[in-house]
Amino acid sequence: xxxxxxxxxxxxxxxxxxxxxxxxxxxxxxxxxxxxxxxxxxxxxxxxxxxxxxxxxxxxxxxxxxxxxxxxxxxxxxxxxxxxxxxxxxxxxxxxxxxxxxxxxxxxxxxxxxxxxxxxxxxxxxxxxxxxxxxxxxxxxxxxxxxxxxxxxxxxxxxxxxxxxxxxxxxxxxxxxxxxxxxxxxxxxxxxxxxxxxxxxxxxxxxxxxxxxxxxxxxxxxxxxxxxxxxxxxxxxxxxxxxxxx
Numbered sequence: 001x002x003x004x005x006x007x008x009x010x011x012x013x014x015x016x017x018x019x020x021x022x023x024x025x026x027x028x029x030x031x032x033x034x035x036x037x038x039x040x041x042x043x044x045x046x047x048x049x050x051x052x053x054x055x056x057x058x059x060x061x062x063x064x065x066x067x068x069x070x071x072x073x074x075x076x077x078x079x080x081x082x083x084x085x086x087x088x089x090x091x092x093x094x095x096x097x098x099x100x101x102x103x104x105x106x107x108x109x110x111x112x113x114x115x116x117x118x119x120x121x122x123x124x125x126x127x128x129x130x131x132x133x134x135x136x137x138x139x140x141x142x143x144x145x146x147x148x149x150x151x152x153x154x155x156x157x158x159x160x161x162x163x164x165x166x167x168x169x170x171x172x173x174x175x176x177x178x179x180x181x182x183x184x185x186x187x188x189x190x191x192x193x194x195x196x197x198x199x200x201x202x203x204x205x206x207x208x209x210x211x212x213x214x215x216x217x218x219x220x221x222x223x224x225x226x227x228x229x230x231x232x233x234x235x236x237x238x239x240x241x242x243x244x245x246x
Contacts, residue, residue, distance in 0.1 A: 002206055003107075003115070003173050004082035004099040006091035009219070012098040016230050020197035021107075023074035023177065026160055028193045030090070035070045038162030041122040046136075049128045063140050069156040073176055074196060078102070078115065080171040083239050087170065088211045096213030098223075101234070106204035108175065113198070115175045118161045120168035208236045 007015065015021060026035050033040075043061050050058040079087055082099040091097070104115055139145075139152060146152050160176045181196045208227070210219050216238045223236055 001104045002082070002101045003078035003080065003104045004101050004207075004209070005076070005078050006087050006097060006099050006211075008093050008097050009095070012100065012223075013226065015100065016202075016226055016232065018197065019199055019202055019230075021076055021200045022195050022197050023076045023175070023180075025194040026073050026075045026176075027070060028191065029075065029077075033164060035068070035159055037164050038123075038159035039064060039068065039070075041162065042124050042159075044122070045124040045126075045128055046133075049133055053130070053133075059137050059140055063143070067140070067143065067146050067152075068159060069153070069178075070159075072178055073157070073160060074179060074194075075160060076175045078104075078173045078175075080173070082207065082209045083241065085212075085241050088239070088241070092211055096215075096219075097211045099209040099211065099239075100205060101207030101209065102200075102204045103206050104173070107200050108198075112180075113175045113177050115173050116161050118163050118167075118170075118172040118174060120163050121165045123162060202230065202232055205232055205234050207234050208232075210236070210238045212239050212241045 005021070011022070043064055046059055046061065046064075049055075081087065082101050087099075088097065107113075107115065139149060157176050161174055163172070177198075179196050180198050183194050183196050185192050185194055187193070208223060210216050210223065213219065220236060220238060226232075227234070227236065
């Protein structure tokens with residue numbers, strides 16, 4: 001399966017020459033409610049279950065906020081469509097950008113970073129049972145073991161794939177991980193953003209799409225040279241969307 005990563009021309013050059021992809025701290029992404037969206041859905045379902053079952057000594061919902069990995073996980077985003085006008089507008093600068101197509105299964109080593117599809121809306125609606133509720137309650141009654149509980153850790157990673165339904169047209173997939181190299185910083189829209197870079201497999205690149213821009217022909221020539229220089233063998237195409245910003 002092919003997935004696409006939208007990026008600027010500058011970042012594209014760095015990705016190819018450095019053979020690394022950038023993972024951004026999840027609460028610094030474009031969506032202001034990243035990660036909190038999944039937490040809020042989950043807490044809402046706990047409240048509804050407790051109310052429906054007349055549970056007075058329920059789970060302390062503040063613990064749900066405290067014992068997640070929001071403060072320590074990093075994310076990289078991909079989309080199913082490599083030539084979408086809204087994605088060109090939303091994820092590339094005004095001068096244009098690139099969508100890099102990857103074979104999903106070859107980008108990273110399988111034991112290192114798993115890429116999963118995002119879920120839009122509330123995935124927890126009406127799934128709680130008495131047994132599952134009691135299991136959750138027991139976990140939060142033993143806080144000292146949460147950091148080693150594999151089910152809890154998986155759940156905190158799953159939260160990073162839950163998004164508001166407003167974004168469903170993006171058909172996003174995400175790679176989620178803890179930091180795997182030194183943290184660096186860049187500035188975006190007056191915000192200092194933490195990130196780290198991680199090696200990927202150049203042979204996973206299946207396609208390069210040049211977004212709508214005034215200089216598509218010049219960029220195609222340069223990208224073909226860059227690809228040859230670094231051993232990237234894939235199709236290089238120009239978007240035919242008639243949209244150009246100056």
